[in-house]
Amino acid sequence: MRKQRFIHLLILGLLSAIGPFSIDMYLPGFPDIAKDLHTNVSRVALTLSGFFIGIAIGQLLYGPLLDKYGRKKPMYIGMVLYVLASFSAPFVKTVEMLIALRFLQAIGGCVGMVASRAMVRDLFDVTESAKVFSLLMLVVGVSPIIAPTVGGYLAAAFGWPSIFMVLGSIGAVILVMVIIWLPESKKPDPHYSLYPKAILGKFGAVMKNSTFLVYTFTGAFTAAGLYAYISGSPHVFMEIFGVSERVYGWIFAIIAAGLIIATQINAQILKRVSSNDIIPRAVSFQVLTGILLFAGFALNWLGLYGGIVLCCLFLACQGFTFPNASALAIAPFRNDAGSASALLGFIQMAVGASVTAVMSLFHSTSAVPMAGVMALCAITAIIILLFGGKTLKKQSLAINNQQVGDPGI
Template identity: 50%
Template sequence: MYLPGFPAMAEDLNTSISNVQLSLTAYLIGIAVGQLFYGPLLDKFGRKKPLYVGLGIYLIASLGCAFSQSVENLIVMRLLQAIGGCAGMVAAQALVRDLFPVTKTAQILSLLTLVIAVSPMIAPTVGGYVTAYYDWHIVFIILAVLTLLIWLAAIWVLPDGSAPNAHISLKPKKVYNNYLKVFKNRQFLVYMLVGGIAGAAPFAYIVGSADVFMNIYGVSEQQYGWIFAFLAFAMIGSTQLNHLLLRKFTSQQIIHFSLHYQVIVGITLVFGVYNGWFSVLGLVVLMFIFLTAHGLNSPNAAALSLNPFTKNAGSASALLGSMRMAIGGLVSAGVSLFHSSTALPMVIGMSICALGGFIVIKLDRRIPDTSHKTYEIEHA
């Protein structure tokens, strides 16, 4: 929601857009680190109590962002926002694993991705109008109000999921060993890397898009909001296509296909931007095609990562989310670091992510056999 406000925020806080972009990087880093703490908490205390705490932190930090007077304070508040908000990300995935059979997790995660994708479709559009007619501070007031509503919904509507497990230790060594056990699971490791690396491509787009479209291509805040909504629809539509494709194809087959064409489109984007082939319309169309792959590979990779785990679904979900966000944070930092007067840092970052996921999937020769074998061993 605050992306359209980047230029105004930079001016108001007497800093550069690249420094404002670091607030998004800080958010991604906070999510990556924070999820590791929530995994054991969700397994030990159940899904809802840690969620309440996280939402409370997010609400307070949102108000802190709204009243920030410097970019340094904004970055710190965004970091705290992430530490609170990542509780919802971990709890949501863990609840999918709690409440649905393993044969349905990929389909349910596709629906979850749809719900998640609706917010970036609406948020920048709303943020563009809020920034244009009011002020960027109001964006964070809106986020605080939304968080309060979500907190109330979590109390009254959200199912409890897995029961608390008092036997789970929160001692650092025990937590570390539990995460290590999850990390050593071959199926988890392969699909976490595939989903994490390829799934970081939208972060390169998100962190660079405001500068590319508004400063380089000269679109307005409102126009940028609509462009962002259109590109978000690429991910929304493909997640629903994925839901249908799973009736005829396996998750592995869908991931293979999506990464192949994403690499081809990514290379085309890099060469096209370098040679100045694209107008804003041409760039948006190719990025739309590129981002459809995210809606195909992301939910399938997440499902295959989580399927082997039953008792430790919270820890597995936390480690999965943490690694994904850590990679996303590195990618977004790279795009900010190599900021230039062209769209090259953004499209190169997107393409490298797609190529990285493609390489991992090609290096692992046993992928077609991993999902069922690992799941049977877990239940044995």
């Protein structure tokens, strides 16, 4: 039983990691991609924006499909598309073609992200869900450590096209694992309508839930700070600080280690502290580190090593925020967990795509734009959490007062 649970969680973790792995592995290849496709690194960064847009749109498509047809069948379709797009990417001749294929790659691969969140909601209660999300983040967190390092070596030894060949192979292996070892957690629902009006109604009902809105947008903007770092770090570390592709991979890995450690600390803290108590503290600390990072680069007293330390602390906060915000956001939904998971992912990736698009506009000779966007994302998240939290408390008090005053209760 324990072995089966481990295998299931491993597969769910790998499904969750498809997106991050597809993002992180090709980052060290940005300069070579720009050179081969006769463009600049800022233009290549738009392939990242295209990927985020694909993930955002794709998750909205898969949510209803997962609720109607069960969790596994839509996964088969998405993973096949991901594999085909990955194997096609090495043959592009222009950056526009690569943007298009990255978009299709994201449309396919995002099914793993939606399905894994929905299956966690199917199989675990709210408290256990936060712990499971922390465990999934362990697998996801390994991605930023392994992916850029592997990508750096692949780009240096075999060229950037080899990165996409490896991604396609990884996708094929995960697909086989899903087919053989992952059980179906939800039976198909023949009564679930796929008409646009019905789907929009489901999404509308989810969006009316205040708990979902507060924790989804809080998590989305803290994650946007992470995406700003991912989008801006190749330029900052390789062009401004002048490190090599391989060294950049190791820097990315070291910084990502903070995220992994934080997720596992979070899983232990949850035994004594609730998710509601953890999130405000994590976001507040992220705001502080974001401001210090911005001020340090703006005032020129923060060098390479200081930047690495503060980026590590900033990303570590995500290890506390993401698992708890995700669990709380989809907790109110059981029958519509697929739709809730899809909206959660869509909002997160839509915000992330917007941030990476903004980052692509900067071709600065300093790290200030990256740090500034990271700090702004964290500040936005704390504002949402503070005002949204007050609204949730008022609603909770109103419900409690109504129950006390109702003699029928």
